[in-house]
Amino acid sequence: MVNCSPAEVEIAVGALKGKRHFITRISLKPTDTQLPFKFQRRQLPLRPCFAMTINKAQGQTLKCVGLDLTQHVFIHGMLYVALFRTGSKGDIHFIAPNRITQNVVYTEVLEMAS
Structure with missing residues (x-):
């Protein structure tokens, strides 16, 4: 506000x-x-809500997850972390154009890390 x-x-x-x-x-x-x-x-x-970044969600177990995938997930592994915070796929809700998102991987960064 x-x-x-x-x-x-x-x-x-x-x-x-x-x-x-x-x-x-x-x-x-x-x-x-x-x-x-x-x-x-x-x-x-109004229903109170709580939001966190995907990075902050790593290691958390959450009852329900909502993902805004209107922009690409840009770090390797972040989409995986976001999707596996709950115990059931029925507890994951997302916004994505045409129900599709792209998991962008910058191979240059992966090569530098190895």
Whole structure:
């Protein structure tokens, strides 16, 4: 968020980058009649998320993985690391044009390392 009120956000990436969007707050009132008081809270309908780079994910076991493969994975082995952080292929979700990505390998770098 960039200098916005709590319910106004600025889109950071994609075709709508820079556009402002208003997120409506939801009023929540408990239905439990056993409470000795009444209250209401207003909440933004957002699901918290956590993001990390593929490098930071190495060695981690994750419940669910989402990959943005709209740009090529550019270091040898990074795609492998990203894909094998969960125990099930059903827990991997990705964005890729035409469901295809390219694992770019710079052979010059591999030759220098050996």
